Amino acid sequence: MDDYISFEQIPFGSNSFADNPEPRCPCVLLLDTSGSMAGKPLNELNEGLKIFKKELLNDALATKRVEVAVVTFGPVSLHSDFQTAKDFYPRELNTTGDTPLGEAIEMGIELVNKRKKLYKENGIAYYKPWIILITDGSPTDAYEKAKTMVQTGENDKAFAFFAIGVEGANMEILKDISVRQPLKLKGLMFREFFLWLSASMKMVSVKAPGINTTLLPPTGWTEL
């Protein structure tokens, strides 16, 4: 007890932390690669995916947490399954056909459901999944079933579905499918989009009785 301790000098703190699996934030991109996207829109979308990856890698936590899957249409195809940014290598997208938007949404929702099941089985905590549809056109298939699935999923807080219209998109149909107001994208501002995402998430699924949860206003990346 006689030992004098200089508290100014002591190494206060702990470098020993619980070793938990990083919580995951699943994100599905449903990307329109129909004929009308040929040329500049698709180039910008390809560029956007690269920027998206780069932006995720710029953030220590997003790098570990965000898992991206990409579905292209049409025809509907799983372009890449859930990967963290480090392992996400978006292949160059090419225009392939028509716009089976309904089928693409169905696949996106199934992907999310399967992913959540896997998280639960492995004791991994997770954030509310986000499904982001980016299109410049109108569906060429029946989208009623997809619409119902989106609305049921949103009601059950199973995921958040966002429809983003690129120049030329049929915003009326997007409005019909999406519970949330579809947004008209200004460029492909994924960085702003994901800053907005993380800030909004904490209250996404929390609702006081009779009061609607409000998301933060989108910042800069939308024309709305």
Added chain:
Amino acid sequence: MIWKAIGKSVIGTSHIQNNKLCEDALVYTEVIHQNESIFIAIASDGAGSALFANQAAELIVNRGTKILIDWILNDLPINEAAILALAEILYDELAQEADNCQVPLNEFSSTFLGAVLYKSAAIFFQIGDGVIIRDDGIGGYAAIWWPQNGEYINTTSFLIEDKQFPNLKISLIHEQINEIAILTDGLQMLTLNTETLTVHQPFFTSLFKWLRLAIEVDDVLILNEKLSDYLSSEAINDRTDDDKTLLLATRISN
């Protein structure tokens, strides 16, 4: 004074990036009544996207503590009924603030967790995430409750959610508590083992070690500043971008 305590709420990197205020708040104090020294601590974590998260958290900790002190000095027992009454008062005051600001009540969403520690009894209370940790009497630490997040890790309950308070947990314990820690969810993943549902012991033992050794008031003040630095350090910020609160209190052996 029979308690030594240090505690800080520190802003997270994501809040700095988004030009937000620190939305965690913490108040702790000791009150002497009838020769008994009673330790009070309340923490609150404002919801990320609530417009008045900072104000809500500040109101909860400041008003909450003040009301508890008043009640203790007026001989009111701080029991389950008192904590429920406290939650009701805080709910009404938050609702009044929301009304004044003409915003929906959920813009004042914030968690509520704390403790009142007597000589041979203690009461703990909590709405939402975060965790209160106590010494287990055999050299280790245990959580009073395991934090309850919803399906999603970033969802939880808030004080303003329901005036019936279905999510309010209260625990009255008739034993002497010698050490407690309170932390908000910014530190949960760093300090709790989610697989085994256990407290990560080394984290707490290495911090409490110094607090126990501090004898002079000045030493405790130095530790408190060091706690601030630690909570803003790279070691912490590499693992969480959220605001974080940590309170450590240890009873001076008698």
